[in-house]
Amino acid sequence: MTGRQLHLGYMYWANGTHPAGWRYPGAEHARAFDADYIVELARIAEAAKFDFFFFGDRLATGVEYEFTNTSVIARIEPFTTAAYLATLTSRIGLVVTANPTYSEPFNLARLTASLDHISHGRASWNIVTGADGRAADNYSRDEHGDANTRYDRADEFVAVVRALWDSWEDDAFIRDKESGAFVDGTKVHRLDHDGTAFQVRGPLNVARPPQGHPVILHAGTSDRSRDLGARDADVLFAAAATIEQGLAYRGDIRRRALGFGRNPDDLAVLPGLTPIVAETTERARRIYDELNALITLDDDLRFGGREPEHWAPADTIGRREDYGPGLRNLGALSQRLGYDATGHDLDHAVPAHAVDAFTPVGRQLAGAVERRTGRTVGGEHPATWRDLLYAHIVTGPLVVGSAAEVADYIEEWFRAGASDGFNIQSAFLVEQLHAFVDLVVPELQRRGLFRSDYSGTTLRDHLGLDRPANPWATAAADPTETPDTAAIAAGA
Incomplete structure (x- = not known):
């Protein structure tokens, strides 16, 4: 395989990403903490030659997530799970999520380095700074901190972690039984980092x-x-939801990377994508409609229930009525459409003239309905208010169709330069993971877009990335250069 290569990651959502995916007939819904289940999914992705298997994480929770994504209500801890997976897989990369806001650089560097050793070079760290302020209450913090504060900490955090990874040169271990020399102390380096957040x-x-x-x-x-x-x-x-947005985002990231002295080709941009795929377009659309029919709508379809609280009173934790979603109703839809939909029957066709009054977001929802279902506002197969409400609820990039249609979507983004691949998610499991692997991956391989086998053993190999040189060793190799210990310790 030559030329630019498509990258595919797989994100583990125990119950899938569709709000009602866990309710679909035959869907898994009770195995989020079942190690055999997680291994099964990872091995399916590895057999399809995915670049990596990805574990997200969140440091706070609330039962309100049952209305949006049941997979995030309670999650298995990423490092423990990835270490277990490392012993039962051989090639696929293992991505763990960790938050610098609630971690220490030394601990994180040690965990990630250890996972890389256990997996023989397949570890990856997903950096998040955390948008859920409730996490502070779980970590003895007075406050979560604003975005700038969290990113200031994260910037320093990453620099320290990188310096810690480099604190041992690759050949620092001598292990000479005859001489008794075990390490070369000149190749083991202290950081002596004294920064704003960390020492x-x-x-x-x-x-x-x-x-x-x-x-x-x-x-x-x-x-x-x-x-x-x-x-x-x-x-x-x-x-990014559109190719235009993808092009703008990837272009901006590449320009910034160049400004930081990096080769932009060393950075891959992978939008998330939930494909609903079947042998035919009609069957895929039917699955989409069947999933949506299982969504729990607000009791008051006109205006919904209460908005979810920051956290319910202690004596009401777990009661559904205290976590009314407030979004699954025609009132919330009306706000996005810029058009009053509250007086309409859900199953009535949307009149053609209504679209003229829609906001740009409203027109995007109408377009999503057409792409996902084939039904159009004012068309021969008319879209209904229910269709628009479901498109409002089921957010995120989603493509519905046959293997060729899903592959067309992926190829169009890739060839346009709007992405370097996708982070694939399943609407429900395990059927939809099998469908993507059995139907779409072979089509991508037939088109010469995706590998038929791994060409290396590490995640860096899969991504086409060089192994970073150790700056201490690089400086030592040139006798005319004096190592800038302060810069190395700062991660520069």
Whole structure:
């Protein structure tokens, strides 16, 4: 396989991403903490030659998530699970999520380096700074901190972690039984980092990772998050909904990477994608409609229930009525459409003239209905208010169709330069993972877009990334250069 290569990651959502996916006949819904189940999914993705298997995480929870994604109500801890998976898989990358806001650089460097050793070079760290302020209450913090404060900490955090990974040179271990020399002390380096948020002496008490640096991932759209990603990440997750948005985002990230002195080709942008795929277009659309029919709508379809609270009173935790979603009703839909839908029957056709009054977001919802169902406002197969309400509820990039149609979507984004691949998610499991692997992956391989086998053993190999040189060793190799210990310790 030559030329630019498509990358595919798989994100583990125990019950799938569709709000009602767990209710679909035959769907898994009670195995989020079943190790055999997680291994099964990872092995399916590995057999299809995915680049990585990804564990998200969240440091707070609430039962209100039952209305949006049951997979995030309670999650298995990523590092423990990835370490277990490392012993039962051989090639697929293993992505773990960790939050610098609630971690220490030494601990994180040790965990990631150890996972890289256990997996023989397949570890990856997904950096998140955390949008849920409730996490502070779980970590003895007075406050979560604003975005700038969290990113200031994250910037320093990443620099320290990188320096810790490099604190042992690759050949620092001598292990000479005859002489009794076990290590070369000149190749083990203290950081003596004294920064704003962290003071870290070092060195790390783990040998340098097999990949040199485990692969770094990041997601975000803010200016600060883009800078962090362009400077430090190897893979960026994007939330682009259209090719135009994808082009703008990827172009901006590549320009920023260049400004940080990086080769933009060393950074892959992978939007998330939930494909609903079947042998035929008609069957895929029927699955989509069947899933939506299982969504629980608000009791008051005109205006919904109460907005979810920051956290319910202690004596009401777990009561559904205290977590009314407030979004699954015609009132919420009306706000997005810019058009009053509250007086309409859900199953009545949307009149053609209504679209003229829709907001741009409303017109996008109408377009999503057409792409997902084939039904159009005012068309021969008319879209209904129910269709628009479901499109409002089922958010995120989603493509519905046959293997060829899903492959067309992926190829169009890839060839346009709007993405370097996708982070694939399943609407429900396990059927939809099998459908993508059995139907779409072979089509992508037939088109020469995706690998038929792994060409290397590490995640860096899969992503086409070089192993980073150790700056201490690089400086020592040139006798005319004096190592800039302060810069190395700061991660520069």
